[in-house]
Amino acid sequence: MGLSQRTKYSHISMKEQVDPKTRGLVHVAHHGTQGQETLAAGAGSGARRTTAPEGLRAAPLPARPREPTMEPTEGGEEERLVRCPVCLRELPAADINPHLDSCLHADGPGADLPSKRPRLAGGPPGSQAEGQEGEARPAAGSPVFSHFHKGRGGKQRSGAAGGSSGAGRDKAAVQPGHGCSAALCGESLAQKLEGKPLAERLRPDTLGDYVGQERVLGAQTLLRSLLESHEIPSLILWGPPGCGKTTLAHIIAKSSKKNGTRFVTLSATSAKTNDVRDVISQAQNEKRLFKRKTILFIDEIHRFNKSQQDTFLPHVECGTVTLIGATTENPSFQVNAALLSRCRVIVLEKLSVEAMEAILMRAVRSLGLQVLGQGDQHSAPATGSSSKSSEFPVYIEEKALNTLAYLCDGDARTGLNGLQLAVQARVAAGKTTPLNTTKGGSADGILVTEEHVKEGLQRSHILYDRAGEEHYNCISALHKSMRGSDENASLYWLARMLEGGEDPLYVARRLVRFASEDIGLADPLALTQAVAAYQGCHFIGMPECEVILAQCVVYFARAPKSIEVYRAYGNVKECLRMHKGPLPPVPLHLRNAPTRLMKNLGYGKGYKYNPMYKEPVQQDYLPEELKGADFFKEREI
Ligand SMILES: Nc1ncnc2c1ncn2[C@@H]1O[C@H](COP(=O)(O)OP(=O)(O)OP(=O)(O)O)[C@@H](O)[C@H]1O
Structure with a gap:
């Protein structure tokens, strides 16, 4: 590694020591991380690493391009070639810092989200989603980088990833090597099915790929025009699981990066009040020092108790942060009324069967499967399959997709998981099915049927229709x-x-x-x-x-x-139901007599106040006609 690179990180390190509370520090940590990645990529052995202090390294934060600090280099060091970890070009060591800055800057100010890191790790261009998966995760308790992390069901949320639009992604998946930037591009089917869940890999990046939710996001809706103009108000996204709340936040994150807004994610399942305070104090610094806005996304906001919610109330009020909360629970009960009144509540619905079919079809295309309609004849391997040529073509029955779209009850994650498991199981079993494909001929291929899809749902514990x-x-x-x-x-x-x-x-x-x-x-x-x-x-x-x-x-x-009480109460209800004529009046001696008139009418007359008696009191409490009734006697319930 050239001295100029070392100088760069030394400069950053100095900055951290100077101002450990400001954003300078925030960048320091990330620069420290990048520094290490650069060292790995640049491969200078024996290079001196400038690492951030322990606490800072635990919270890597987005890097922002900054002016390089050039110092005189040692003899001839700048002549050595160093590979840029971003674009992989080789440059003289002396030029690497300014080049690196411009390279980082090329993605715009929002590029300081972790989406950059896979590229630094040397992954293929466009493999950002992949790279994120394999990235060293930030230490627990680092609120800023727990983007889209979700505890429930072991779901993983990737950060506000970079990458090309989802539309391009689809295309790329069908045409491998075509400006390939999608997570699924260029892999064999088996590779596509391994590792990160399909639902996560196919999470849309743009509103164009976001299916359904027309009522709130259709053309001409207020929310869509706000999103398109990057005017993000504080929002509470309320809807059932898998309907696209986190995905919508992810899309907002991507689009807000374009105008330099920071997007920070906390999951209320794991974040503590102090994490919220940290984010807010960073947001204050950002606003004060850099005039930079912060959007704070809180997944499962209903898991925060009222006092935790109170922590960010004044900061939402004064605009330090724009809050986006996602919840599956009715926010009227789960979100502070004061906070709620400062947010727009967006009600997302279960995805319709049609929307689910569209989402599944996109997945089918990305996986390179071929849909087999009833009576269909096929003579070629799955079109668009990115499977290696040695693999059998994989077919899926159209009926299987319809069934899946119905059974997943408007939950896209469930649908995509079910599809993934069904295909995975079939591919792993490697069972080929002779298909009557051409007239008079047959071809081998793997067929995924309706039964397999149902099995797939069961395997993902989901053959459970929550509404049915x-x-x-x-x-x-x-x-x-x-x-x-x-x-x-x-x-x-x-x-x-x-x-x-x-x-x-x-x-x-x-x-x-x-x-x-x-x-x-x-x-x-x-x-x-x-x-x-x-x-x-x-x-x-x-x-x-x-x-x-x-x-x-x-x-x-x-x-x-x-069931003594249950049965007895049932008997009483039965008795009331069976009663013919007007219900008997309350016996006078049991009535309260708060006024003279009532007393004169005989209310309370003859009532024996039990505590006044040493012996058990003989007194009737049931109406005359029910005297002696025993509801505790066993009867048919
Ligand atoms: N409207 C949508 N359009 C396209 N894909 C979607 C949509 N909604 C969800 N998905 C897919 O389903 C996956 C899960 O969705 P998401 O995480 O947004 O659900 P959620 O509403 O946040 O659920 P939960 O409440 O369980 O967290 C996404 O990764 C994406 O692949």
């Missing part, structure tokens, strides 16, 4: 298993629901009911357990709350059971 019958079937199976004191079956049905994406509060509500209906007075503490479980789920959400529900479910399966 399966939802009721599973909760019923759980209830009956607990009633039957089968702790294994109880846990099984619980897991089937939670892994299928069921709302934990729905299960918790059922447990509250079960505590009274089936355990009742045999263990009155059961109700307390159930309510506590409900509150626990409410506080911490999935996936952490799953064990709370599991504990409660096992407690209930093992608990003694009594």
Whole structure:
């Protein structure tokens, strides 16, 4: 490595020491990271590394091109060729700093998001999504780089990635080597199916690729024109899982980079109040020193408690940050009213079957599969397949795609995961199916059928229609298993629901009911357990709350059971339903008599106040005609 490079990082290092609170520091950390990557790429052995202090290295932040600090070089050092880690050109060492600055600058001011890092790591141009996956992740607790990270279900969110538009991506995927910039480009089918989930790889980068949600994002809508003019108001994106909330934020991130706005992501499942404060103080510095705006995206904002939400309220109010929150829960209940009133609530819907079909078709094209309609005849391998020529062509039944679009219940992640697993399983099994392709001839290929797709959904734990019958079937199976004191079956049905994406509060509500209906007075503490479980789920959400529900479910399966109260109450209801004629009046002696008139009418007359009696009091409490009724006697419920 040339001295001038070392000088560059020395300069940065000095800056960190000078002003550890300002954005200078922020850049330092990232420059430090880049420095290391540059060293790796430039391959100077024995080069002196200037690393950021420990705490800073843990929070790599976007680099911003800066003026190089040129110092006299040692004899002839600048004559050595050094490879630019960005464009891979070889240049004299003396020129590398200014060149690097202009290279970094070429992406515009927003290029300081982590999308740049794969290129520094020497990945092929356009392989940014790939590179991000393999990147050293920022240390936990670094709020700024936990972009799109999501705890639930082990989902991974990539950062505000760079890369070409999704439209171009589709094309590129179908035509390998064609200005290839897509995550799936130039790989064999098996490679495309490995590693990062397909849903993540196919996350649209532009509004053009964003399917559905016409009501809020269609042409002429307010939100679309705001997004197109880069005027991003504070937003709460509310919608069911997999409908595109994070994707929309990702698109906003990409587009906001164009006008130099910073985009920072926190996940409320893992971020602490201090992380929020850090982001806000950085945003304040950015605004004050660089007039740079910050958009703060908080995924699963409903997981923040009210006081955490209060932390950013004044800063949203005064415009230090523009907030974008994503939530699957009704924001009226989960988001501070004051915060809510400062945000526009965008209600996203479950994706329609048509929208899902479009998303699946895009995936099919990217994977290079060929759709086989009923009665279709094919003579050639899958068109557009980027599979290596040694691989069999892979076909998928049109019916299989339709079924998938229906079964995934408007959740694109579920649909794409199901498709990925089905194809993966078939390819791994390597089973070729002779297809009657041409008249009088046949060809080999791998066929993915409707059955395989259903299996694929089951394998991703998702053959569970949250809105439909399966939802009721599973909760019923759980209830009956607990009633039957089968702790294994109880846990099984619980897991089937939670892994299928069921709302934990729905299960918790059922447990509250079960505590009274089936355990009742045999263990009155059961109700307390159930309510506590409900509150626990409410506080911490999935996936952490799953064990709370599991504990409660096992407690209930093992608990003694009594339906005495449930049955008796049912008997009373039955009695009321069966009563003919007007309901009997409340006996006068049981009535309260707050006024003289009421007293005169006989209200409360003859009532025996029990505490005044040492012996049991003989007194009727039921209406005359029900005297002696015993609702606790066993009857048909
Ligand atoms: N409207 C859409 N158009 C195209 N693809 C979509 C759309 N919505 C979702 N997807 C696909 O589904 C995947 C998951 O979507 P996303 O992460 O945006 O869902 P979400 O609403 O944030 O879900 P969750 O609440 O579970 O986090 C994306 O990576 C993308 O591939």
